[in-house]
Amino acid sequence: MAMFAAAVFFFFERGRVDNKWKTSLLISGLITGIAAVHYYYMRDYYAATGENPTALRYIDWTLTVPLMCVEFYLLTKPAGAKIGLLWKLIIASVWMLVAGYIGEAFADGTAFHSVFWGVISTLGYIYILYAAWFGEVKALADQSGKESVKKGIRTLAWFVLVGWAIYPIGYMAMPGGWLGPDGAGILRSSDMDLIYNIGDAVNKIGFGLVVYGIAIKESFKGSEA
Ligand SMILES: *C/C=C(C)/C=C/C=C(C)/C=C/C1=C(C)CCCC1(C)C
Numbered sequence: 375m376a377m378f379a380a381a382v383f384f385f386f387e388r389g390r391v392d393n394k395w396k397t398s399l400l401i402s403g404l405i406t407g408i409a410a411v412h413y414y415y416m417r418d419y420y421a422a423t424g425e426n427p428t429a430l431r432y433i434d435w436t437l438t439v440p441l442m443c444v445e446f447y448l449l450t451k452p453a454g455a456k457i458g459l460l461w462k463l464i465i466a467s468v469w470m471l472v473a474g475y476i477g478e479a480f481a482d483g484t485a486f487h488s489v490f491w492g493v494i495s496t497l498g499y500i501y502i503l504y505a506a507w508f509g510e511v512k513a514l515a516d517q518s519g520k521e522s523v524k525k526g527i528r529t530l531a532w533f534v535l536v537g538w539a540i541y542p543i544g545y546m547a548m549p550g551g552w553l554g555p556d557g558a559g560i561l562r563s564s565d566m567d568l569i570y571n572i573g574d575a576v577n578k579i580g581f582g583l584v585v586y587g588i589a590i591k592e593s594f595k596g597s598e599a
Contacts, residue, residue, distance in 0.1 A: 376575060377574075377575075377578065377579070380402075380406040380578070381406040384406065385399075387590075391589040392592065392593040398589055401448070402582030402585050405441045408437050409434055416431065426567055427567075432478075439467040439470075439471060440467055443460060443463035443467055444460065446463060446505075447463070449515070449530075450527065453514040453519075454514060459510050462501075462510075467498060468498075469495075469497070470495045470497075471498075473491050474495040477492055481548050483556065485550050485556070495545075499542075503531075503535060506531035507535070515527035522591045529584045530581060533580060533584070537573065537577040537580060540570075540576065541569075541573050545566070547562065547569065549563055
């Protein structure tokens with residue numbers, strides 16, 4: 375319901391910001407809207423089978439994480455971001471998710487399987503992290519000359535570092551995972567979905583609110599919001 379409410383919020387607020395920010399708010403609304411629909415599917419799937427809705431979750435992420443890459447691209451586009459940057463971010467995110475899906479969907483309870491695919495997946499994650507903190511995205515934000523864009527990209531980079539790091543913790547709860555019952559024993563396998571749900575709420579709604587904050591600030595510069 376929070377995802378649904380956030381989508382309604384972003385769609386309505388879209389009418390209040392300058393034209394050049396409308397696409398960004400539309401994307402924020404799409405991310406939370408797509409997630410809301412998938413959460414309804416996942417609830418039904420779980421109610422019917424009592425199993426982790428792994429495939430539905432990864433279908434959702436494969437749509438929403440590339441859309442988050444679009445947010446990075448749109449914010450840095452006025453400073454000269456090229457479409458190639460967007461593709462690199464999208465390819466890295468799909469790489470990360472496909473490897474994670476193989477790790478989860480074909481888990482055989484061995485640490486080797488879980489760690490191997492976890493590491494492959496993390497390479498894609500590190501690329502996005504690097505781009506946001508030190509690479510192209512960061513350089514473009516600095517070039518934009520706009521304090522709100524610089525601060526906004528920095529906040530989104532924090533989301534990628536801290537918010538996105540919630541997911542590998544959930545992943546490690548799986549059978550054979552480092553933190554799960556066969557590993558350190560800190561997490562139960564059933565904790566995985568709880569952790570992923572928290573991650574989604576923090577990242578999808580939070581990320582969207584940061585973009586919203588920049589759009590409002592830039593649209594009402596010198597006047598009252
Ligand atoms: C809205 C959904 C988001 C922001 C999902 C993000 C997912 C990740 C950052 C997942 C990362 C993973 C690793 C870095 C290694 C283990 C496998 C994953 C896929 C859980």
